[in-house]
Amino acid sequence: MRQITAILVGAGARGRFVYGEYAKKYPKELKIVAVAEPNEERRQLAAKDHGLSSNQLYESWEQVLDGAVMADVAVISTQDRMHCAPTIKALELGYDVLLEKPMSPLSEEVNTMANASRKYNRLLTVCHVLRYTPFWSKIKEIIVSGGIGQIVSIQLSENVGYYHMAHSFVRGNWNKAEETSPMILQKSCHDMDILSWLIDQRCTKVSSYGSLLHFRPENAPVGSTLRCTGGCVVERECPYSAVRIYEEDDPCNEWNRFITNKLTPEGIREAIEHGPFGRCVYRCDNNVVDHQVVNMEFESGSTASFTMSGFSHDISRTVQIMGTLGEIRGYMEKSEIVLFPFGGEAIEVPVTVEEGGHGGGDEGLMREFLKQVRNENSNDDQGLTSAEASLQSHLMAFAAERSRLEGGKSVTIAEMMELQFTQVKGVASPNKVT
Incomplete structure (x- = not known):
């Protein structure tokens, strides 16, 4: 097995x-040889993690991609609106690229990156990690085998988790659509992708509703303050209390590693008292939705409905797939799949449980990407989550957001493709759909 070398652009x-x-876990497979990260503290942590010297550390993507190629691949894990330029430059230089999702909140940039992958004949793999999980792979296998006949309808729910919602989309980095991405794209492009993959047809029409219903100033409890540590009289009762989520012995307190690099009681308390993650959830500058539903129609007439909600006790996904010959019901986080063949007994389908985030999808993605790089695949085999494959799910998300903003009216994917074309030609503004 040849060790693959990588530059890491974004060490968040x-x-x-x-x-x-x-x-770090599989050093024989992957070695980080350079890191670009504007935050000095993160740069130094990355240097320690990977044994890097000062001449292997860069403050920007421009610096690390200014000159000779120094590795096999570039891993681009910057913020959403900082994906396009480094990706294009890396492909141009000859790197294969692993790109964090979403590709971009701007549809013309998505198209530009996909075109660049073809132009420079390099891999551009998008981190749609669900396709690489044992859970979704097994469901796909059942569908392909004909076990439920033709898919008629799918119901998919993404339960974001109340603490994840508060952390990432109210207090955190993805709380404003104009600075990152709309919620349906940033959080749920995984789900648009998995629906597209399971049905294996082009989506033709989308409608959507959703709003920022709860995390608003007018919903702040009487006696609450700007910060959870600012004398708030309801802090002990509030499920969104930063003290409870990050500091106390709570099932979700592992999130404290995302608010500070000083994982001591003093460091965590300092972050809560002075950082963005100690703010009252009702008094933040957030504007992304906290719940959304999307309805989709596909070429054959099959339909899908998707529900995203920030108000659930856990972080999970549940799915019901209804076919002409049977039904599948699944609970991803429990690795539970039950097949109900019509006229037969229910069958519990065994699923391998793997370590790592996203039900083993994070590690599965990395393994498959590195295998592709070692095989020096041509554009004839761009992989399971290539930029080409990702175009469809991104268009679905763009259409859903456009529909939501326009009162839930039906939006065709053909309209989105036409708008994308005119954007690339410089005719239309992307602001209408993003």
């Missing part, structure tokens, strides 16, 4: 704790 949560961690 995903960069450090997923891709960087894979290199």
Whole structure:
């Protein structure tokens, strides 16, 4: 097995704790040889993690991609609106690229990156990790085998988890659509992708509703303050209390590693008292939705409905797939799949439980991407989650957001493709759909 070398562009949560961690866990497979990260503290942590010297550390993607190729692949895990330029440059230089999802909140950039992958004949793999999980792979296998006949309808729910919602989309980095991405794209492009993959047809029409219903100033409890540690009289009762989520012995307190690099009681308390994650959830500057539903129609007439909600006790996905000959029901986080063949007995389908985030999908993605790089695949085999494959799910998400903003009216994917074309030609503004 040939060791693959990589430059890591962006050493935040995903960069450090997923891709960087894979290199630490499997050093014979992957070696990080350079890191670009504007935050000095994160740069130094990455240097320690991977044994890097000062001449292997860069403050920006421009610096690390300015010159000769120094590795086999580039892992791009910057913020959503910083994906396009480094991806294009890396492909141009000759790197195969692993790109964090979503590709971009701008449809013309999605198209530009896909075109660049073809132009430079390099891999561009998008991190739609669900396809690489044992759970979804087994469901796909049942569908392909004909076990439920033709798919008629799918119901998929993404339960974001109340603490994940508060952390990432109210207090955190993805709380404003204009700075990152709309919620349906940032959080749920995984789900658009998995629906597209399971049905294996082009989506033709989308409608959507959703809003920021709860995390608003007018819903702040009487006696609450700007910060959870600012004398808030309801802090002990509030499920969204930063003290409860990050500091106390709570099932979700593992999230404290995302608010500070000083994982001591003093460091965590300092972050709560002075950082963005100690703010009252009702008094933040957030504007992304906290719940959304999407209805989709596909070429054959099959339909799918998707529900995303920030108000659930856990982080999970549940699915019901209804076919002409049977039904599948699944609970991803419990690795539970039950097949109900019509006229027969229910069958519990065994699923391998794997370690790692997203039900083993994070590690599965890395393994498959590195295998592709070692085989030096041509554009004839761009992989399971290539930029080409990702185009469909991104268009679905763009259509859903456009529909939501326009009162739930039906939007065709053909309209989105036409709008994408005119954007690339410089005729239309992307703001209408993003």
